[in-house]
Amino acid sequence: MRFKQYINENIGDLTGQVIVITGANSGIGFEASRFLAYRGATIVMACRNLEKAKISAEKIIEENSGAIIHLLPYDQSSFASIDNFIELLKQKFTRINVLICNAGIYSPSRHAEMLPGLKLTIGTNFIGLYYLMRQITPYLDVKGVPTRVVFVSSLSAYHQPIRSLNYILTHNNSLFQQYANSKLAINRLFHVLAAGMNLHDFQDRKNISFYLMHPGVTSTNIIHNFPKWFADLGRFVLRIFVHHADKAALGIALLAGAPHVFNGSYYVPRGFCEISGKPIKKTFPKRMIKGSGQFLYDVGKFVKQLEKGQ
Ligand SMILES: NC(=O)c1ccc[n+]([C@@H]2O[C@H](COP(=O)([O-])OP(=O)(O)OC[C@H]3O[C@@H](n4cnc5c(N)ncnc54)[C@H](OP(=O)(O)O)[C@@H]3O)[C@@H](O)[C@H]2O)c1
Numbered sequence: 001m002r003f004k005q006y007i008n009e010n011i012g013d014l015t016g017q018v019i020v021i022t023g024a025n026s027g028i029g030f031e032a033s034r035f036l037a038y039r040g041a042t043i044v045m046a047c048r049n050l051e052k053a054k055i056s057a058e059k060i061i062e063e064n065s066g067a068i069i070h071l072l073p074y075d076q077s078s079f080a081s082i083d084n085f086i087e088l089l090k091q092k093f094t095r096i097n098v099l100i101c102n103a104g105i106y107s108p109s110r111h112a113e114m115l116p117g118l119k120l121t122i123g124t125n126f127i128g129l130y131y132l133m134r135q136i137t138p139y140l141d142v143k144g145v146p147t148r149v150v151f152v153s154s155l156s157a158y159h160q161p162i163r164s165l166n167y168i169l170t171h172n173n174s175l176f177q178q179y180a181n182s183k184l185a186i187n188r189l190f191h192v193l194a195a196g197m198n199l200h201d202f203q204d205r206k207n208i209s210f211y212l213m214h215p216g217v218t219s220t221n222i223i224h225n226f227p228k229w230f231a232d233l234g235r236f237v238l239r240i241f242v243h244h245a246d247k248a249a250l251g252i253a254l255l256a257g258a259p260h261v262f263n264g265s266y267y268v269p270r271g272f273c274e275i276s277g278k279p280i281k282k283t284f285p286k287r288m289i290k291g292s293g294q295f296l297y298d299v300g301k302f303v304k305q306l307e308k309g310q
């Protein structure tokens with residue numbers, strides 16, 4: 001494992017801490033799981049494919065025989081799966097210390113849908129995440145027990161104009177737009193939660209602190225659903241110009257386990273144009289704040305409509 005010194009210097013002993021990571025079987029989520037298991041945390045890998053998760057967990061245990069890892073089924077594109085996941089989590093643990101919201105896709109099809117009228121990428125990356133957060137915050141919010149939630153965003157969010165929910169649900173002209181809008185929406189959810197803004201769906205969050213990281217650009221499986229030639233070419237090009245998933249995961253691990261970070265912290269890679277490098281703290285971009293309360297209010301109403309329609 002690389003970066004042992006960095007991890008030892010920045011992250012304390014996490015023995016006894018329960019850290020849940022969504023999409024932990026691959027890429028950035030997998031590397032963050034390795035780092036945090038190395039510091040002694042009990043890791044819950046929340047994954048939609050438990051076969052893949054088992055192989056990934058075995059890799060971590062192979063290099064660290066003391067690692068404690070649990071696997072739970074979790075599909076962020078299904079409200080029923082999210083409800084089931086929270087139930088299983090409650091049965092296993094009376095409380096958890098950190099939730100890392102890492103699962104995400106870059107759908108290879110512009111037309112793929114999670115539900116009728118809801119595109120798969122925005123549905124999985126953001127609407128599913130919103131639903132998870134709404135359902136899980138009462139369980140996370142335990143008096144006297146500080147709990148952290150770490151969101152994983154993307155550099156692509158910088159490149160989208162601020163739009164209403166209705167606009168981003170109906171104007172999905174490119175795959176990039178769908179992905180970037182889903183990440184911009186995560187940024188706005190992070191801001192509203194961290195800033196303590198009043199939001200009907202999130203009354204219980206006094207003991208939770210919120211963090212956001214965009215990991216730059218890294219070569220992972222995020223493009224594995226694309227045609228093989230495209231995915232291979234993409235991975236080859238990315239490997240030359242950008243950092244490896246372990247370096248990209250350093251900031252996520254830091255926000256989950258470092259003692260010196262505080263609510264509302266926003267981290268990015270420190271290199272050229274924030275594409276790669278070790279993590280550094282940055283001021284959250286002001287333009288993403290504007291109108292985020294109204295945006296999240298609209299999301300809450302939209303999610304309720306989806307639930308009624310199911
Ligand atoms: N790679 C980059 O350059 C980059 C840049 C910025 C942000 N990010 C973000 O970093 C996060 C991790 O991505 P990655 O690059 O590490 O890609 P990755 O290797 O493909 O990992 C994504 C993880 O999310 C899981 N996932 C996908 N759809 C899911 C669903 N419906 N329910 C539950 N889990 C689901 C995947 O599971 P399967 O293995 O079953 O597909 C996988 O475990 C994502 O949020 C991504 O948007 C990545």
